[in-house]
Amino acid sequence: MSLPLPDKVNVLLVGSGGREHALAWRISQSKHFGTLWVDRYANAGLLEFGKPCPEEFSLKRRYYLDRWMAKEKIDFIVIGPEGPLAEGLVDQFATPTRPVFGPTKAAARLEWDKAYAKSIMRQTSVPTAEGRVCTTLSAALAYVTERNEPCVVKATGLCAGKGVTVCGDTKEAIAAINRCMASREFGDAGASVVIEERLEGQEVSVFALVDGRTITLLDTVQDHKQVGEGDTGPNTGGMGAYCPTPLLDQAALASIAHDIFVPTIDGLRRQGVDYRGVLFAGIMLTHAGPKVLEFNCRFGDPETQVLMARFNGDLLKTLWQTATGSLDEAEFSFEPRCACCVVVCAPGYPGPVPKGSTVSGLAPLRDCDGSAARPYFFQAGTRATKDSRPVTSGGRVVGATALGEGLADAALAATEAAKRIVFDGAFFRRDIGHRVLHSQSTGR
Ligand code: AMP
Ligand code: GLY
Numbered sequence: 001m002s003l004p005l006p007d008k009v010n011v012l013l014v015g016s017g018g019r020e021h022a023l024a025w026r027i028s029q030s031k032h033f034g035t036l037w038v039d040r041y042a043n044a045g046l047l048e049f050g051k052p053c054p055e056e057f058s059l060k061r062r063y064y065l066d067r068w069m070a071k072e073k074i075d076f077i078v079i080g081p082e083g084p085l086a087e088g089l090v091d092q093f094a095t096p097t098r099p100v101f102g103p104t105k106a107a108a109r110l111e112w113d114k115a116y117a118k119s120i121m122r123q124t125s126v127p128t129a130e131g132r133v134c135t136t137l138s139a140a141l142a143y144v145t146e147r148n149e150p151c152v153v154k155a156t157g158l159c160a161g162k163g164v165t166v167c168g169d170t171k172e173a174i175a176a177i178n179r180c181m182a183s184r185e186f187g188d189a190g191a192s193v194v195i196e197e198r199l200e201g202q203e204v205s206v207f208a209l210v211d212g213r214t215i216t217l218l219d220t221v222q223d224h225k226q227v228g229e230g231d232t233g234p235n236t237g238g239m240g241a242y243c244p245t246p247l248l249d250q251a252a253l254a255s256i257a258h259d260i261f262v263p264t265i266d267g268l269r270r271q272g273v274d275y276r277g278v279l280f281a282g283i284m285l286t287h288a289g290p291k292v293l294e295f296n297c298r299f300g301d302p303e304t305q306v307l308m309a310r311f312n313g314d315l316l317k318t319l320w321q322t323a324t325g326s327l328d329e330a331e332f333s334f335e336p337r338c339a340c341c342v343v344v345c346a347p348g349y350p351g352p353v354p355k356g357s358t359v360s361g362l363a364p365l366r367d368c369d370g371s372a373a374r375p376y377f378f379q380a381g382t383r384a385t386k387d388s389r390p391v392t393s394g395g396r397v398v399g400a401t402a403l404g405e406g407l408a409d410a411a412l413a414a415t416e417a418a419k420r421i422v423f424d425g426a427f428f429r430r431d432i433g434h435r436v437l438h439s440q441s442t443g444r
Pocket of ligand 2: 223296
């Protein structure tokens, strides 16, 4: 479906976090921007760019949503998070004249079923950790006992980033398997598990826009998943990120395109699945080369914040071209400066957090340029009170983001920006980019 882009596009943006705040900002700068409707549960920052859709974006509300979209003349739906993609809302809401940005349910299976992702990788010889899918508790326990080495246990379904346990020994692996399969901590998502070798190396996030035929890689990002400085403590959704990362040069990126993205998209096509949207590969750079840790069928958070901080082009047009099969005509680039995002979190994150604390130090994105003096504050877990005051409403509250000539400058400016965000118990990592900065300063 190649569909001409209307002069003015009315957009519905689904999702309520920092990723969506960054997307809304760039979408609203498009020459083709008409109106933006944000998620019913939008954070306080998103309200700078649009009014909330009166309906929840779900199948239950389909009748009312269809009526509302007709009334507001919605031309384009952009879906941020994996939940609606896994539910198949692209299949349900796309029409011949109203495209939706995001993969269909069958294509999004790469994220919502880790066993399926493994089988596609195996069939297409995409490099990934070696392992096995276990569908019964006894088979899983027998397998880790027999392996008797560090491994990783993953619930196969969606668990909001919590279903993966990196295990140092068999005892930890047995506990992780029991949490998934015996106590069913993740419900049906943990009914089967993937158990795989524990890889060592640095992790990078690689994103590609895919329109079914054309695959365009974006600049590479490094996220910091662990909550504590020095990469310690439990995994989170991401505590900070920077872009581009010097860990991959153009040649390495070309190999990743050739060895990972092309065969994966081809493998899906051979099964009759047309992938459109963004494909996000979490990749470990091991001594034996890059290996896929996971596929996601959406933009990353906070990776999107640093990508959008450097994006040069018309995002709305690019997303439309991706959704309608004309990505080969897209023109965009990333500015040469480096971007760094430091996520300011509520106390207790990644566990349960208190809500309702007033957030100060924010500025509208319109007034910012990413410099140390005027950094971008991408809002995530915030909510506007009746008197329009931003208060905390989630674990990751604000992504303080700045540009710099190099990573050191960007990281320093973003860390200073994070200090300006004040609410009860706010905390953040002060070492985003530390592994690369350390190797740059020691020459190793
Ligand atoms: P995933 O959701 O599969 O990306 O896993 C979440 C995090 O767990 C990753 O970002 C890695 O830090 C870690 N992880 C996943 N798989 C492996 C693996 N095979 N070896 C080492 N760490 C892993
Ligand atoms: N930051 C990692 C993710 O979005 O899954």
